[in-house]
Amino acid sequence: MDVLKSDDCPLIVYVDVKSPYAFIAFRPTLALEAELGLRFDWRPLTLDIPSYLGSAEKKDGQVVRSEGRSPRTWNAIKYSYRDARRYAERQGLTLKGTEKIWDSQLANIGILWVSRFARDRLAAYLEAVYPAFWRRELDIEDLSVVEACLQRAGAPVSGFREFLAGEGREQHDSLQVQFHERGIYGVPTYVLGDEVIFGREHIPYLRWALSGQQGPAPDMAYELEPPRGAPQGETSEALTLYIDFKSPAAYLALQPTLDLIRRTRVPVRWRPFVTYERELPASASDPGRSQRHRDVRAASRQAILTKYAAEQGIELRFREPGVEAALALSVLTLAAEDPLPFIEAAFRAYWHDGLDLDDEATVQALLRRSGLSAPPWTAEEGRAALAWAQGEAEASGIVDAPAYVVGEHVFVGHAHLPWIEELLGRS
Numbered sequence: 001m002d003v004l005k006s007d008d009c010p011l012i013v014y015v016d017v018k019s020p021y022a023f024i025a026f027r028p029t030l031a032l033e034a035e036l037g038l039r040f041d042w043r044p045l046t047l048d049i050p051s052y053l054g055s056a057e058k059k060d061g062q063v064v065r066s067e068g069r070s071p072r073t074w075n076a077i078k079y080s081y082r083d084a085r086r087y088a089e090r091q092g093l094t095l096k097g098t099e100k101i102w103d104s105q106l107a108n109i110g111i112l113w114v115s116r117f118a119r120d121r122l123a124a125y126l127e128a129v130y131p132a133f134w135r136r137e138l139d140i141e142d143l144s145v146v147e148a149c150l151q152r153a154g155a156p157v158s159g160f161r162e163f164l165a166g167e168g169r170e171q172h173d174s175l176q177v178q179f180h181e182r183g184i185y186g187v188p189t190y191v192l193g194d195e196v197i198f199g200r201e202h203i204p205y206l207r208w209a210l211s212g213q214q215g216p217a218p219d220m221a222y223e224l225e226p227p228r229g230a231p232q233g234e235t236s237e238a239l240t241l242y243i244d245f246k247s248p249a250a251y252l253a254l255q256p257t258l259d260l261i262r263r264t265r266v267p268v269r270w271r272p273f274v275t276y277e278r279e280l281p282a283s284a285s286d287p288g289r290s291q292r293h294r295d296v297r298a299a300s301r302q303a304i305l306t307k308y309a310a311e312q313g314i315e316l317r318f319r320e321p322g323v324e325a326a327l328a329l330s331v332l333t334l335a336a337e338d339p340l341p342f343i344e345a346a347f348r349a350y351w352h353d354g355l356d357l358d359d360e361a362t363v364q365a366l367l368r369r370s371g372l373s374a375p376p377w378t379a380e381e382g383r384a385a386l387a388w389a390q391g392e393a394e395a396s397g398i399v400d401a402p403a404y405v406v407g408e409h410v411f412v413g414h415a416h417l418p419w420i421e422e423l424l425g426r427s
Contacts, residue, residue: 044108330382
């Protein structure tokens with residue numbers, strides 16, 4: 001089975017039962033399938049989490065073992081769970097963090113089984129497995145438990161053990177060895193023709209592409225279900241926005257964010273955040289696999305951002321790794337007036353003109369060109385101010401840029417703009 005080929009399905013969907021992001025994507029993806037009247041090819045990608053995030057084990061909610069996870073990695077993991085949990089709650093689902101890294105192969109091979117022998121019961125099988133597992137009610141490493149899920153879904157059980165030991169295992173394992181070499185690194189991943197697209201924020205694009213590409217392609221966005229139960233945060237009257245000039249995601253977020261600011265008339269506090277390359281786990285048993293995962297992830301992100309940049313009429317000119325923009329960012333810690341003219345000039349200088357935003361003369365020239373009267377400062381003072389701001393940001397839960405703080409919520413990425421606008425309200 002080729003990870004990029006499907007005989008008669010317009011879209012391949014890769015998921016893993018133990019992934020929180022696949023969990024909150026399975027219902028929206030099923031809804032898209034039903035909305036379009038199509039049948040997608042659902043397949044498992046059993047994640048090797050320790051190879052790129054290190055490993056940990058909890059007991060009664062407390063970490064009792066951890067290997068290869070730096071404080072920054074822990075912060076990123078904590079943010080991911082908080083983010084997934086709030087979107088799960090909007091779907092009426094419960095997401096409790098797992099207390100160990102589960103081996104999800106049995107439940108994942110169940111996806112292959114149902115897809116092959118009872119395709120009309122696939123949605124029911126996913127509903128039988130996903131919600132119960134994330135409520136911590138399901139041992140997906142127990143074969144009898146997985147068989148009970150098959151039975152609950154109305155799928156055949158007879159023959160599953162033979163499938164698990166033979167054809168199903170072969171299909172599962174053949175997929176796993178192909179992922180990195182074919183540009184796939186995580187879930188949910190969607191394969192649309194020659195495109196490999198990671199993340200449910202691209203469902204608007206998938207809908208557009210699968211329904212005839214009428215009009216301009218939509219921007220990435222996490223589509224919202226009406227909130228269920230308790231309100232998902234109070235309406236806010238202010239927005240704090242963290243950016244990094246060297247972040248392509250922050251650059252692509254600028255115009256959509258400015259559009260939202262104009263609609264809501266919300267005051268904005270611009271703050272700097274120095275983005276960094278994801279660290280490799282120190283305890284990785286296969287450093288080569290860890291490096292491949294990071295490389296594939298970086299290439300995938302670059303490709304998808306380039307696609308969305310083209311829709312904005314932006315040509316991204318990616319720089320070599322290690323190029324910084326720290327000195328320009330430090331201006332955001334010192335400016336006493338609206339820094340937006342400088343921000344727009346700095347993004348363009350970095351991404352279009354290839355200028356060095358860590359050079360004092362360049363930054364001073366941008367200040368003059370944008371008309372921003374920042375207080376007198378030296379490069380040393382600027383770097384010291386930025387280091388302090390970075391520590392403050394990381395302590396408050398910021399893990400990447402762009403990041404938006406609205407009331408009690410921290411959102412990373414402009415795909416969250418629908419929820420952010422809901423919280424800000426319209427004036």
